[in-house]
Amino acid sequence: MQARSMLTKQLSPFFAFFVVTVMQIGVGIFTFQRTIVSIVGHDGWIAIILSALMVHVVIWILYKMLNQYQTIVDVQKGVFGKGLGTFVSLYWILYYSLFVLTLLIGYTEILRTWLFPEVANGVLFFVLLFLAYLFTMSGLRTIVGISVLAVLMGLPIFFLSRFPYGQMQFRSLFPVWDHSFLDLWSAIGLMTFQYLGFEILLMAYPFIREAPRSHKWAQLGVTFSMITYLIGFILPVLYFHENHLAVITWPTLSFWRMEYFGMSIWIILLLPNMALGLWAASRVAKQTLKISQRHAVWGLSPLIFGCAFLFTDQWEIEAISSFTSSLGFFTIFVYLPLLFLIQTMITKRRRRQ
Amino acid sequence: MNRAMRMITFLSLLLVFTGCSAQPQLIEDIQFIQAMGYDLIDGETQATGVTTIYMPAEDASPENATLNVPRDDLEDLYSKFQAKSSRYMDTSRSRVHLFHEELAAEEGVFPIFDTIQRNPMIEQDMKVAVTKGTTKEILEGDYPLASTVYRYLLDLIELNKDEQIPQANFHDFLYLYYAEGADPHLPLLKKQGDHVVIIGTALFKGDKYIEEMDLEQAHIFRMLIEDTEEGTVNIDLNEDKSVGFHHLSTYPDWTIKQENDGIHVQVDVEIEGVLRETQNIDVSQTENIQQLETIAAQQLQTELEEIIHFLQENEIDTIGIGERVGQNVRGLDIQQWEEEEYTDLDVEVNVDFTIENTGAVE
Known part of the structure; x- marks a missing residue:
């Protein structure tokens, strides 16, 4: 596997940081406060930190698995056997594509509400997906390069934009931990969705040079995303009353008033995001179905484009987002650890034999 | 991709972009509603909007124009404004909203606030106040030393916020409205002669105006909250x-x-x-x-x-x-x-x- 991806196609270990950060801060950063606040109110920051800790653990598991095999496809082949393993891997094509689809329609919805109410959905779908497609075709190194730019250009917006000093209610975060643990747990479940995206590493791992060394960078990426989410959560909570925040659809946009400038810059964060998803989906297709990755992208893009038309109003978009969210939760936080458990058991038994 | 394919993609993209672009709007053709007032007169709600018309002539000072329409519901109101104007009406820059005391007391102000906050095209950083006497009277008034009514009201409220009245803009109102264990308040205005005067603070329970404080009390009250x-x-x-x-x-x-x-x-x-x-x-x-x-x-x-x-x-x-x-x-x-x-x-x-x-x- 290592030999197949040549040195010129590989990434330095520290790029894992950018891959993880870009994937985790997608379109969810605009909306996540509302769902968290409506469950645990001002205590949401606890949920953000705790779910980040869970992600740290999962990334550790992920690297343990990948250090032995190279990609999730190989892991599943090793665990389930060749036939069944390949079949199960087809699920990941669906999973990554769904991820791209959710991003696409989420961002289009925001664009249509805040910037271009008069432009048809199809046009925006097409433009966004076409750009993502072009990125994907130019390969992983290009996408990761754009990710670096995206992190450097996109996130400073939070600090450059409007900041209502006089109107912050600093007492709003008290009393700390005013909600039951059950509430907090369901908020953690919701919050984990915002951290999804790092599972790209399941396919990108063989492309990272001296991959085990990239582990700490991936963990650092999670911490960075967590800090971003904390800022994105705490400031609006101080500004809006939590009952008010629970009805605002895009608290990030309402707080930072960044609709024109911010929304346009955000596309640079979103494109590598979608491109990485598309890349991973086509990569799985290549390894399982033995077709060219190029053909896989050609097949998947129109499919995603077509599916996007099924989700155009607010409620449909909410439905698909929460579906993706729960699917992601079970895949990453239930299925992957289980897979890891089985893998270690098998390895131990083989060693004994 | 070969050259022909690229050309075809480019051309089709060009068609898509030129065909579906947003309608271009020239600033000269837009009439911005800069201040709005809501009245309850004889049981009927009325809305008044103020716009400024800049004359292309030299030395001509900008002129105020007011539009007055009865309304059944608010969204309808915008099309009614449009029906009265030959230019494209734009409400996204309305920075001052006034509420007649009777409207605030009987119907409550939240329905109108909600319509404003629901519309992402409206800039949310705005001044809000309750008025004694109709808002129509205030908005149609002519004030010496002030270029436009909207600017006059905006500055009046902004300056007095620092000097004497407790801070209460659109956002503060909504914060206190949504908060449990707090009630909102807004500045109270009144037209006296050819001036508009801040006479105190209007106190709300929920979104209904029920009581008021005079300026003296407002001074003291302010010391408790900020x-x-x-x-x-x-x-x-x-x-x-x-x-x-x-x-x-x-x-x-x-x-x-x-x-x-x-x-x-x-x-x-x-x-x-x-x-x-x-x-x-x-x-x-x-x-x-x-x-x-x-x-x-x-x-x-x-x-x-x-x-x-x-x-x-x-x-x-x-x-x-x-x-x-x-x-x-x-x-x-x-x-x-x-x-x-x-x-x-x-x-x-x-x-x-x-x-x-x-x-x-x-």
Whole structure:
């Protein structure tokens, strides 16, 4: 596997940081406060930190698995056997594509509400997906390069934009931990969705040079995303009353008033995001179905484009987002650890034999 | 991709972009509604919008134009405005919204607030006020020294926010409206002659205007809820002796303690000011200054207590004591506390008054 991806196609270990950060801060950063606040109110920051800790653990598991095999496809082949393993891997094509689809329609919805109410959905779908497609075709190194730019250009917006000093209610975060643990747990479940995206590493791992060394960078990426989410959560909570925040659809946009400038810059964060998803989906297709990755992208893009038309109003978009969210939760936080458990058991038994 | 494919993609993209682009709008062709007023006249709601028309001629000062329409519901209102105008109407820059006291008292202001906050095309940083007398009268008025009505009102509210009235814009109102254990307030305006005057603060319960404070009370009230850096206060010692203070900086500090016999609320207000006006008092002596400080502190303390009692009698919590209590006491049902305990709550007020100097002379 290592030999197949040549040195010129590989990434330095520290790029894992950018891959993880870009994937985790997608379109969810605009909306996540509302769902968290409506469950645990001002205590949401606890949920953000705790779910980040869970992600740290999962990334550790992920690297343990990948250090032995190279990609999730190989892991599943090793665990389930060749036939069944390949079949199960087809699920990941669906999973990554769904991820791209959710991003696409989420961002289009925001664009249509805040910037271009008069432009048809199809046009925006097409433009966004076409750009993502072009990125994907130019390969992983290009996408990761754009990710670096995206992190450097996109996130400073939070600090450059409007900041209502006089109107912050600093007492709003008290009393700390005013909600039951059950509430907090369901908020953690919701919050984990915002951290999804790092599972790209399941396919990108063989492309990272001296991959085990990239582990700490991936963990650092999670911490960075967590800090971003904390800022994105705490400031609006101080500004809006939590009952008010629970009805605002895009608290990030309402707080930072960044609709024109911010929304346009955000596309640079979103494109590598979608491109990485598309890349991973086509990569799985290549390894399982033995077709060219190029053909896989050609097949998947129109499919995603077509599916996007099924989700155009607010409620449909909410439905698909929460579906993706729960699917992601079970895949990453239930299925992957289980897979890891089985893998270690098998390895131990083989060693004994 | 080969060259032909690229060309085809490019051309089709070009068609897509040129065909579906947003309608271009020229700034000269748009009529911005800059201030809006809502009235309840004879049981019918009316809305008034003010726009400014800039004449292309030299030396011509901008002219105000008002549009007045009855409304059935708000969204409909925009198309009614449009029906009266030959230019494209744009409401996204309306920075001042006025509410007639009767509308605020009978129908409540939240439906209109909600329509505004629901529309992402409207800039949310706006001034809101309640008016005595119709808003139509205020918006159609002609004010000397002011170029446009909208600018005049905007500056009036903005400047007075720093100087004397408690901070209350669109966002503050919504914060207090959504908060449990707090009630919103807005500035109260009135037209007097060819001026618009701020006469106090309108107090709300929920979104309904129920009571008001005059400007004097608003000064005092402000000391309880926010740190201030400007402001004046006059203290009468007896019939012919009085002092005036300027540049008052006040810092309220609320302490809430939960003890066995219930919840105790205490507020320590620290006030620093500059003495600017005296009548029949010799302020060159230190003892007199110290005495003045004690007297002023005592008098302000009584006035602050009166404000709190006044609010409690009206069963409104404009200060947001309930919210403060909720932030300090775990697992408290604020709604219930507000109904049962708030009105009988004994708030301990302590004032610490410091005279910084006596101005440019002794």
